Amino acid sequence: xxxxxxxxxxxxxxxxxxxxxxxxxxxxxxxxxxxxxxxxxxxxxxxxxxxxxxxxxxxxxxxxxxxxxxxxxxxxxxxxxxxxxxxxxxxxxxxxxxxxxxxxxxxxxxxxxxxxxxxxxxxxxxxxxxxxxxxxxxxxxxxxxxxxxxxxxxxxxxxxxxxxxxxxxxxxxxxxxxxxxxxxxxxxxxxxxxxxxxxxxxxxxxxxxxxxxxxxxxxxxxxxxxxxxxxxxxxxxxxxxxxxxxxxxxxxxxxxxxxxxxxxxxxxxxxxxxxxxxxxxxxxxxxxxxxxxxxxxxxxxxxxxxxxxxxxxxxxxxxxxxxxxxxxxxxxxxxxxxxxxxxxxxxxxxxxxxxxxxxxxxxxxxxxxxxxxxxxxxxxxxxxxxxxxxxxxxxxxxxxxxxxxxxxxxxxxxxxxxxxxxxxxxxxxxxxxxxxxxxxxxxxxxxxxxxxxxxxxxxxxxxxxxxxxx
Amino acid sequence: xxxxxxxxxxxxxxxxxxxxxxxxxxxxxxxxxxxxxxxxxxxxxxxxxxxxxxxxxxxxxxxxxxxxxxxxxxxxxxxxxxxxxxxxxxxxxxxxxxxxxxxxxxxxxxxxxxxxxxxxxxxxxxxxxxxxxxxxxxxxxxxxxxxxxxxxxxxxxxxxxxxxxxxxxxxxxxxxxxxxxxxxxxxxxxxxxxxxxxxxxxxxxxxxxxxxxxxxxxxxxxxxxxxxxxxxxxxxxxxxxxxxxxxxxxxxxxxxxxxxxxxxxxxxxxxxxxxxxxxxxxxxxxxxxxxxxxxxxxxxxxxxxxxxxxxxxxxxxxxxxxxxxxxxxxxxxxxxxxxxxxxxxxxxxxxxxxxxxxxxxxxxxxxxxxxxxxxxxxxxxxxxxxxxxxxxx
Numbered sequence: 089x090x091x092x093x094x095x096x097x098x099x100x101x102x103x104x105x106x107x108x109x110x111x112x113x114x115x116x117x118x119x120x121x122x123x124x125x126x127x128x129x130x131x132x133x134x135x136x137x138x139x140x141x142x143x144x145x146x147x148x149x150x151x152x153x154x155x156x157x158x159x160x161x162x163x164x165x166x167x168x169x170x171x172x173x174x175x176x177x178x179x180x181x182x183x184x185x186x187x188x189x190x191x192x193x194x195x196x197x198x199x200x201x202x203x204x205x206x207x208x209x210x211x212x213x214x215x216x217x218x219x220x221x222x223x224x225x226x227x228x229x230x231x232x233x234x235x236x237x238x239x240x241x242x243x244x245x246x247x248x249x250x251x252x253x254x255x256x257x258x259x260x261x262x263x264x265x266x267x268x269x270x271x272x273x274x275x276x277x278x279x280x281x282x283x284x285x286x287x288x289x290x291x292x293x294x295x296x297x298x299x300x301x302x303x304x305x306x307x308x309x310x311x312x313x314x315x316x317x318x319x320x321x322x323x324x325x326x327x328x329x330x331x332x333x334x335x336x337x338x339x340x341x342x343x344x345x346x347x348x349x350x351x352x353x354x355x356x357x358x359x360x361x362x363x364x365x366x367x368x369x370x371x372x373x374x375x376x377x378x379x380x381x382x383x384x385x386x387x388x389x390x391x392x393x394x395x396x397x398x399x400x401x402x403x404x405x406x407x408x409x410x411x412x413x414x415x416x417x418x419x420x421x422x423x424x425x426x427x428x429x430x431x432x433x434x435x436x437x438x439x440x441x442x443x444x445x446x447x448x449x450x451x452x453x454x455x456x457x458x459x460x461x462x463x464x465x466x467x468x469x470x471x472x473x474x475x476x477x478x479x480x481x482x483x484x485x486x487x488x489x490x491x492x493x494x495x496x497x498x499x500x501x502x503x504x505x506x507x508x509x510x511x512x513x514x515x516x517x518x519x520x521x522x523x524x525x526x527x528x529x530x531x532x533x534x535x536x537x538x539x540x541x542x543x544x545x546x547x548x549x550x551x552x553x554x555x556x557x558x
Numbered sequence: 559x560x561x562x563x564x565x566x567x568x569x570x571x572x573x574x575x576x577x578x579x580x581x582x583x584x585x586x587x588x589x590x591x592x593x594x595x596x597x598x599x600x601x602x603x604x605x606x607x608x609x610x611x612x613x614x615x616x617x618x619x620x621x622x623x624x625x626x627x628x629x630x631x632x633x634x635x636x637x638x639x640x641x642x643x644x645x646x647x648x649x650x651x652x653x654x655x656x657x658x659x660x661x662x663x664x665x666x667x668x669x670x671x672x673x674x675x676x677x678x679x680x681x682x683x684x685x686x687x688x689x690x691x692x693x694x695x696x697x698x699x700x701x702x703x704x705x706x707x708x709x710x711x712x713x714x715x716x717x718x719x720x721x722x723x724x725x726x727x728x729x730x731x732x733x734x735x736x737x738x739x740x741x742x743x744x745x746x747x748x749x750x751x752x753x754x755x756x757x758x759x760x761x762x763x764x765x766x767x768x769x770x771x772x773x774x775x776x777x778x779x780x781x782x783x784x785x786x787x788x789x790x791x792x793x794x795x796x797x798x799x800x801x802x803x804x805x806x807x808x809x810x811x812x813x814x815x816x817x818x819x820x821x822x823x824x825x826x827x828x829x830x831x832x833x834x835x836x837x838x839x840x841x842x843x844x845x846x847x848x849x850x851x852x853x854x855x856x857x858x859x860x861x862x863x864x865x866x867x868x869x870x871x872x873x874x875x876x877x878x879x880x881x882x883x884x885x886x887x888x889x890x891x892x893x894x895x896x897x898x899x900x901x902x903x904x905x906x907x908x909x910x911x912x913x914x915x916x917x918x919x920x921x922x923x924x925x926x927x928x929x930x931x932x933x934x935x936x937x938x939x940x941x942x943x944x945x946x947x948x949x950x951x
Contacts, residue, residue, distance in 0.1 A: 190846060192843075201846065382843075382844055383843070384843065483826075493714075497598060497715075497718060498572065498597055498598030498714055498717060499597055499598065499714075500596075500597040500727050503597075503604070504597040504600060504710070507604045507710035508711060508714055510826060513826070513828075513870075514790075514869075515789070515869065517869065517870060538870065539872065540868065540869070540870055540871050543789065543867040543869050545865060545866070545867055545868070546788065546853045546856065546863050546865070546867070547853070547857060549846075549850055549853035549854075550853035550856075550864065552846055552849070552850040554847070554850065555847045555850075
């Protein structure tokens with residue numbers, strides 16, 4: 089078949105640094121690197137900087153005070169202003185609406201391949217790459233979780249921040265992790281009733297690390313603010329409990345809440361029904377590592393049960409020329425991400441890292457590890473799945489099929505379950521079902537393996553510049 | 559120390575070739591144990607497209623093996639569960655121009671003499687078989703015997719049907735040999751010793767390492783391939799469709815990247831586009847050049863695909879021997895050692911015939927076809943020259 093290879097295009101001059109992701113880590117890194125004299129390309133899928141955390145209301149909504157839903161909006165607004173100044177000065181190219189599907193290259197010769205919102209393409213050459221790819225929500229399925237009205241806790245927060253929309257009028261908040269209190273407080277403040285906040289973990293593990301907690305007064309204050317807000321709305325978290333089933337036909341009408349044992353196994357006979365018209369459920373976040381693992385960056389098992397990147401104190405990955413900051417190195421929240429973005433910018437620019445940044449990072453990382461370990465899902469949670477409960481929503485694979493692959497067909501890991509059942513082969517590429525499939529396979533968490541970090545139009549791949557072949 | 563088992567044969571490798579060998583050995587009355595350092599279908603099988611092709615093989619021993627396999631796969635499809643997704647969909651090989659069509663016609667003529675059913679399709683009838691095919695092609699050949707299975711399922715279901723004892727996640731650390739006679743006595747893993755009078759090396763791309771454990775060389779080398787997978791689509795591609803230059807690629811020993819997209823639909827909905835062929839060792843990095851070629855050729859065959867989303871890309875390492883034929887049967891250098899590896903990109907298709915040959919060798923019964931061209935003790939010829947700095951893009 090004769091195909092006409094595209095004419096090699098003249099390559100644009102490489103920037104000193106390509107930053108993937110304009111959330112807290114990427115934004116902080118881009119402005120810091122630019123202020124240290126580097127030329128920077130900042131690529132992000134969103135139309136405005138801020139990522140999932142600093143989410144903007146749609147302009148059409150005319151929200152007067154977006155900061156009312158955010159902590160520390162000033163930290164963001166200041167950097168956004170700096171970004172605009174650097175962009176005007178030609179030191180930063182902010183490529184909004186650019187979703188990166190692959191990074192290729194080595195050493196000081198990288199190409200960042202992106203798809204654009206208007207079905208276009210851009211390949212950005214760079215001397216160094218910083219991955220600030222953030223995280224996505226960890227979902228643990230339960231019977232009824234596919235009913236309309238069941239939303240992710242982070243998704244509920246995002247709906248509030250970007251659309252000022254409530255997922256329902258009576259919203260049960262469930263799962264595990266510090267986000268639950270924040271979401272419940274936001275929902276209550278926005279006018280929803282929150283009949284229950286259901287937390288699978290106890291808060292007891294925190295008490296084993298009093299030093300780490302006391303060194304993080306801002307975190308304690310944040311918790312107190314949420315707790316106070318909830319008390320005002322007469323909401324008390326129910327510890328060591330979980331939503332083990334959602335009921336309803338066209339939409340969720342109630343949930344069953346049951347007590348859990350130490351391993352998160354539901355205790356028989358403890359279930360009770362709580363009427364509601366929405367459920368916001370979340371089990372923390374999973375680092376988004378598709379680009380990093382495709383490059384071969386080494387990973388580690390993090391305290392929260394997820395897989396994160398191995399990073400040096402200067403935030404280098406194991407691949408020379410590639411740095412990472414924020415959630416990719418282990419979920420730790422926006423203040424840590426901002427700090428790490430600044431640290432990475434310094435080491436990329438070859439500058440000494442200010443000691444205050446190093447201290448702040450150490451303190452916030454230690455806190456994140458305590459939190460992560462406290463909310464790590466117990467192995468018994470799969471006890472609330474039924475054979476017919478969908479595990480992979482994209483490919484409609486029920487738990488029974490996954491168990492058959494493991495027990496009868498020789499699958500000993502999540503990848504083989506995928507090959508045998510299609511779980512994880514759909515649109516989300518296993519981001520939704522990955523943790524659940526790994527748990528059912530009796531496998532530890534495994535690193536994302538997605539050579540394409542997001543879907544790409546076939547025609548765009550076909551139009552990549554042709555490379556000569558010997 | 560764990561208890562010792564004494565099967566008749568220990569098979570190293572739980573890919574589709576090891577699974578088919580287990581199945582046919584068990585059907586011949588042997589007790590079988592299968593050992594793999596990973597899960598079932600964890601190597602090249604899990605990265606395969608499930609091609610059961612006769613169309614890409616020129617007349618000769620490999621085609622004979624493929625034709626026998628075609629019959630055996632049809633038999634197996636009646637006994638294995640439907641999850642195996644056996645689909646006798648047929649292949650369509652198209653020629654972009656008259657010279658390619660003439661070459662294809664001569665190629666098909668030789669295949670017909672060997673028992674292949676190949677029907678020439680004139681240019682104006684191609685759309686009857688594939689309505690979305692690009693206009694302007696010179697013509698093509700329809701191969702009725704080409705078929706498809708879901709490879710991981712095929713391996714898992716063959717293993718389950720074999721009744722073999724499975725030891726997954728156990729790497730073989732030694733092949734035990736009798737100090738006096740040199741004959742194999744079994745294998746050792748981290749967890750146990752499995753004693754058996756016969757050991758079969760079905761380790762695919764890693765077959766050379768296993769042979770080394772028994773003290774003999776077997777020059778199995780990896781050849782990387784990339785596959786693109788689109789979003790789920792309604793059935794717009796009905797056959798296995800590819801361009802005629804693919805045939806030249808398979809027979810080629812060149813190290814440079816060659817590709818000619820084989821495009822096919824799957825029961826699950828996604829269209830598979832594969833595969834490139836590169837000799838770059840076990841390099842796992844993404845080659846955007848490989849993706850570009852696959853995408854460009856798929857869009858050239860089926861213009862409608864240009865606007866679909868590619869959801870994922872994956873790669874595998876095909877095991878090949880320098881003369882591009884698999885090694886099947888007893889190793890004359892080590893009594894009791896057998897091999898079934900080096901099937902390159904055709905392991906799924908050739909697995910049942912390989913299993914039948916291995917079972918005949920193990921039981922000393924008459925083989926279903928002449929095993930001589932595949933004997934592991936043959937002269938494999940010179941290894942292909944590999945450029946010192948192999949290109950990765």
